[in-house]
Amino acid sequence: MSEPDPCFLSTDELLSSVVSEVVEIRVREHAVLRKLAELDRRGAAEELGYKDLPQVLRHAVRWDLKTARQWLANAHALSHEITPTGSRLEPDLPVTAAAVAEGTLSTDHISAVAEVMKKLPAEAEGPVVEFAQAHEPSAVRSFGKELAYRLYQDDPEPRDTEPAPPTNQHVMRWKGECLEIWAKLDKITGAKYEALLDPLAKPRPETLEEGPDLRTRSEREGDALAELVDLMLRADQLPEHGGEPVSLTLTMRYEDLVSQAGQAMLDNRERIPAAEARQLACNAGIIPLVLGERSQPMDIGRKARTFPAAIRRVLVARDQGCAFPGCERPPKHCDAHHVRFWSNGGETSVDNAVLLCRNHHRLIHHSEWEIRMVQGLPRFYPPGWLDPDRAARRNVLHGFEGTQPSANRTDRTGTLTPAWVLPQPRPHPALV
Known part of the structure; x- marks a missing residue:
């Protein structure tokens, strides 16, 4: 019925x-x-x-x-x-x-x-x-x-317990075009932070050209934090990600950078206008990583198992983070993985590599998920119990998806897609 x-x-x-x-x-x-x-x-x-x-x-x-x-x-x-x-x-x-x-x-x-x-x-x-x-x-x-x-309600009040030692906490959250930051630091770390920030947050001296400094205290401290970030990026010794010093990566077309048109994508997948990218590049100094050009060692064969910094830069430019379907992890949370396992004769090269976060790296090694390179780009094939047809899947969450690391690879407009890595010791000639 x-x-x-x-x-x-x-x-x-x-x-x-x-x-x-x-x-x-x-x-x-x-x-x-x-x-x-x-x-x-x-x-x-x-x-x-x-x-x-x-x-x-x-x-x-x-x-x-x-x-x-x-x-x-x-x-x-x-x-x-x-x-x-x-x-x-x-x-x-x-x-x-x-x-x-x-x-x-x-x-x-x-x-x-x-x-x-x-x-x-x-x-x-x-x-x-x-x-x-x-x-x-x-x-x-x-x-x-x-x-x-x-x-x-009639039970005796519990005794006060010993206070737990303070822990450092830090929270970052993007809201629109701004990154909001909240931090809670112990006394020693807080004192160090104040000592770093206070000299940079002082009001600017009054001048005839600019007049008095009209910024509020919070605005001065915000500008001081931005200056502190720039100072850290120019430091000689920085912590490492993936075997190379911390760096800021911008991905965009070379012609857009020169003509100040279009947009650039940061390594956290936030977009900024090309004009801002050009200014940032001029201030920090850059070296171009035109995919596959300038004699970058794209393939080092079987002589090394770990991926060198130059190959990892190309993987970051191509994959823009964990390549597993549906994963939003950025490049700094990812490992370079041999598509054909190194233990099975796989080479340490761009054409045999993909960025995977720790969770999906482990999944690929211990499950029936498979990765194959199709026209130089990673494609993922699920286990039979998940999809009997085992249809290919790809990650569509990352911007600039599918950039082939080859000197002959072009995008839909026929233009190579380079990535610039900041900071580096010398500027690109086109930006001088």
């Missing part, structure tokens, strides 16, 4: 139908949770070559990692455990498990109940689940908080 058209149902009938179908969905979700628990128990992730089961689910059902981890946590909270001797242990939340099996609780309810039960005794699970069967998950959290207060 076909499903009746919702247009011909009364409001009561529609609501009743929705409730009935949601209950069926929740029952099916309980079946999924049981299967997830069994997959994790038998070590399916290791069998498939993945780090853990959430990474498998990320590809199998296209869940975000946060969602996959939450489902797995719920699965463990509701599933029976089998000991090495074969004994069957009750789940952590047996009352919740029974309610979920009947379809009266959603996965969000499970998370809320599990959260509040961390602060409540086991015998409180019954009242919490009974409340959850009549209220939304946010109300369950409030109920659990109130219940905990009533249970423990």
